Amino acid sequence: GQQVMQIPQYQHVQEGEDFTTYCNSSTTLSNIQWYKQRPGGHPVFLIQLVKSGEVKKQKRLTFQFGEAKKNSSLHITATQTTDVGTYFCAARGSNYKLTFGKGTLLTVNP
Amino acid sequence: GAVVSQHPSWVICKSGTSVKIECRSLDFQATTMFWYRQFPKQSLMLMATSNEGSKATYEQGVEKDKFLINHASLTLSTLTVTSAHPEDSSFYICSASDLLGAAFFGQGTRLTVV
Numbered sequence: 001g002q003q004v005m006q007i008p009q010y011q012h013v014q015e016g017e018d019f020t021t022y023c024n025s026s027t028t029l030s031n032i033q034w035y036k037q038r039p040g041g042h043p044v045f046l047i048q049l050v051k052s053g054e055v056k057k058q059k060r061l062t063f064q065f066g067e068a069k070k071n072s073s074l075h076i077t078a079t080q081t082t083d084v085g086t087y088f089c090a091a092r093g094s095n096y097k098l099t100f101g102k103g104t105l106l107t108v109n110p
Numbered sequence: 111g112a113v114v115s116q117h118p119s120w121v122i123c124k125s126g127t128s129v130k131i132e133c134r135s136l137d138f139q140a141t142t143m144f145w146y147r148q149f150p151k152q153s154l155m156l157m158a159t160s161n162e163g164s165k166a167t168y169e170q171g172v173e174k175d176k177f178l179i180n181h182a183s184l185t186l187s188t189l190t191v192t193s194a195h196p197e198d199s200s201f202y203i204c205s206a207s208d209l210l211g212a213a214f215f216g217q218g219t220r221l222t223v224v
Binding site: 031041042045048092095099100103 | 151154159203205213214215218
């Protein structure tokens with residue numbers, strides 16, 4: 001099955017600094033999704049990217065899908081304490097089955 | 111987005127007993143639901159795909175007799191952890207996807223077996 005590698009595993013930033021997490025696959029992905037899981041909570045869908053080179057923005061969050069559709073990134077500009085959580089990328093396969101990356105735990109120092 | 115409700119949110123049970131976890135899609139019909147297990151500070155591990163009206167599809171290494179899945183209606187899937195042992199203690203979470211493929215998760219169930 002498909003695998004997605006996600007780095008870094010942890011990232012600690014000062015409030016106001018930027019943050020980026022990366023997701024890579026050895027195979028071409030039909031799509032990539034991003035989720036956020038707050039400590040003690042459940043994953044919440046953020047976005048889905050399907051087109052080569054696609055870039056989508058949600059306020060301070062920018063999502064990119066690589067030209068070869070093998071990598072993706074999530075960038076947060078000027079982090080806030082509310083951004084704390086684990087960010088997961090996931091590739092959707094057949095029958096809506098998701099393969100998750102290991103996630104990046106973001107902590108923000110106020 | 112779609113709403114998925116999971117119950118209970120936490121449960122403590124004695125070793126050897128069985129625990130049933132319910133997952134409901136509240137505002138849409140889900141022919142397929144997914145069950146995951148998540149250990150602390152780790153990613154979600156897919157356990158099985160729950161199919162309405164048919165047998166669940168289990169991932170490699172997941173004991174189907176240990177983790178019984180029933181999907182009797184388009185809005186309800188249940189996961190029963192049978193003869194639970196302390197090593198079954200974990201965070202169990204279900205999801206259902208909308209037509210665009212976005213997954214919506216239940217609140218999760220934290221199971222502690224003592």
